[in-house]
Amino acid sequence: MNVLEVKDLTVQYLTSRGRVHAVERISWELRQAEALGIVGESGCGKTTVAMAIMGLLPSNAEVVEGKILLEGRDLLLLDPEEMRTIRWKKIAMVFQAAMNALNPVHRVGDQILEAMIAHDGELSEKEVQRRLEELCAMVGLDPRRMKDYPHQFSGGMRQRAVIAMALACRPTMLIADEPTTALDVMVADQILGQLRRLQVEMGLAILYISHDISVIARSCDRMGVMYAGQLVELGETDDILDHPLHPYTRGLMKSYPKLRGPKTKLEPIPGEPPNLMDPPPGCRFCPRCPDKGASCPTERPPWIQAMEGHWVLCHKGEV
């Protein structure tokens, strides 16, 4: 059963200098109690997708095409009022560097309560307190610290508080945008572990967004790779990491120095991502691709299921 389905989503930004083709024909689904990771470098459009799902796109963004189905309802067709009822109660989000967005003049506990009350105002005083304690247990915070201010919390604790805020209304699905970027290695590890526990024990579906493949590798059952606004590969995490099909994915994997195993020379992908105001007509990765074919520069590559459950956007996708 799919919690969320994105179909052919295409988003463009209108700027004074032209149209930015930020996201082009993205399709994927997030199943119940599953962790799906979208990995891509800056500018690939992954945050735009998250914003589109949450209905938080800026005013100069235009959804040119596509559907976002949450339990069958198309979110893009909802008006702002309806979207507000969905937001936070069905889908919640932990934004990038959210731990820095905690209001420094309010106590942490109050901020979590606010998230609860703002979206679900009909809880009694007692219920609210009980829920707060529950949330603390879920994210690994000491309920006695709820009276503290954000600056008294460490980075990891603040991130947990933000996650608690996101879970306040028992959403079906959580979007975690770069959940560990500003954190130390060991703390990040704990946070990812905590999120995994939430997913497994509470059946929470989580969409991870990260530029770091290793975070996705560690936390996600399935993953998608985005490049220049397009989804270039989608499938089971282990499958993709062991058998990357798209040249970009392969290139990306070769860009990470390994901690174990033989020390091979890193082979980074030469060049830079394309300007999305004027993307290449055919395959957007073609200019940097070591494996160019004849039709690559001019024809949009097909979205093929190359192996069971493993999709790739490539002219040479047939394995």
Place this chain on the structure above:
Amino acid sequence: MASSRDRGKEKPLGGGAHFLRHLGENWAIYRKNRMGMGGLGLLVLFGLMALASFVPPLLDPMYHPMNGMDPEIDTSTGPSARHLLGTDFMGRDILSQLLTGARVALLIGVSAAFMAVAIGTMVGMVAGYFGGIVDTLLMRLADIVMVLPGLLVILILSSVAGQLSIWNLVLIIALLKWAGVSRIIRSQTLSLKVRPYVEAARVAGASHTRIMFRHMLPNVLPLSFLYMTFGVTSAILIEASLSFLGFGDPSTVSWGMMLQWVWKTGHMFKAPYWLLPPGICISLITLAFYLIGRAMDEVLNPRLRKEVLEQ
């Protein structure tokens, strides 16, 4: 490609020289800012008025703002063919007074503001950059100056020294107003001091002077400019208030003076053609400098420019 040959020797000059060199580019950016163009337009208007102020007395001595005597009129009259804005209580032409007032306002405003900001910027940068005892001493001095009740000081000085000339006024305004600017510039300098690019300059071995003029000053100038625009308006207003209260320089005609005359001669509600023009001019010139300040911020701060879309 334009050769850097013609850029001449690199000297540790700050934003000033840099700004001049790129005047062409900067103008193109400024042009696109509507607020800035509006402000500039107003300023040009006042500039023209100031220039035009020399004309009326040449046409006919009776148009002299201070001494003009119209043989036929010796009271305040409304607009007419002879006197486009009417006359004041002595029969002098209001329009030529207005034009002269523009000249005076620009002179006083710009000079006083420029001096105040120049002093304040230097003091603030030195205090912020060197810290320690230098900082403490300079800031205590600034505190004392800030706390002085400006208008009162000027009033006392003028009653002690007799009538103050315009240039005395300019100097006094500058000496009173630099302190506020210095505090702001100091905190900006403090935050700049720890920016990695300043540290990179230290690591390369740059001297204190070089760092201050090359790295800090250009990043501090936008703030200085902004405060200069506030300074201009504030200087004009101070002068207007003083003149209005009767402490100005009686030998010059300023908008404030005009307002004083309207009031003192009891024409405030009787002669709108005399009351309104100087009042409106004061407001508009204030607005002009504010708008220019906002636009200058965009020119001086490359990041504010709406250029490349960062993905």
Place this chain on the structure above:
Amino acid sequence: MIPTETEERGPIVVFDEVVKVYRTTQSLLRKSTGEVRALDGVSFTIQKGEIFALVGESGSGKTTCGRLLVHLESPSSGRVLFQGQDLASLRGRSLKEFRRKVQMIFQDPYQSLNPQLTVFQTVVEPLLVQRWGSHEEREERVVEALEEVGLRPAGDFMFRYPHQLSGGQRQRVAIARAMILEPQLVVADEPVSMLDASIQAQLLNMLLELKERHSLTLLFITHDLASARYLADRICVIYKGRIMEQGPTDLVIENPLHPYTRALLRAVPTVDRRKEELPPPACPVDLLLVPKAAACPFYSRCPDCTSRCMEKEAPLAEVEKDHYSACFLHYG
């Protein structure tokens, strides 16, 4: 630049019991009421021509070491030596000489370039400060430096402003600026951590190339063990201002001695790490007991700690050839 005969092989940098304390409150009248010991008795050496990685999390003191080495700050006690000379004794001409030989690459590409200056002006600055060459020579040198870091053709980039460049390009400019004086030692403080993976890889390779071509010594400061492993000849692990472990890269990675290093290795997410691993339990010793100031800084998170660890930190000792660890586990 070919090293002259008078420059010896051997340690080019020595940190000798360096302590750096920052006071948190200060006033002319009151004494300081709080302090942070960023470095608490750090000693290590860097050999000429090697890449030395200083690995630690935030707050470990690694950046402070870098700043002390480029003489942006001075130690509270202890000495930092470069080519045998105590940095505290540098003045005037010797200081200027030093500045030519030791340079730094900063972490944040968005803050390490002056937004008011063009690329050319930023990169030429060290030459101007050191009064190097004529105007034409300087221009040529800038072009060379930019092309060496991959900004080709230099003419396309020289007159751009930082906000017109991507993060990776900005960092290349920062590297060109650091390299333009042909220094002997470069301190790279997390030079790639704010960049995307593929750009990181490009720059890591570039650092290797530059090191080879210019016979550089490099102090590579990072929190990422994987890139430390890729670049470095030796790794030094630092935690809360004290060195936990130090040794040749392969030894430290394959056979980590100190519990902190082991915890760090376990926690690093890598592409090959898929299975869920539970974090190790915290120290079994009662945490309510207040540790002595000299205690091992890691004791509260260490699965192997004993009450001895709360009293005193083990001194750094050689456990196997060249491989040092500061832990009682390795004592009899």
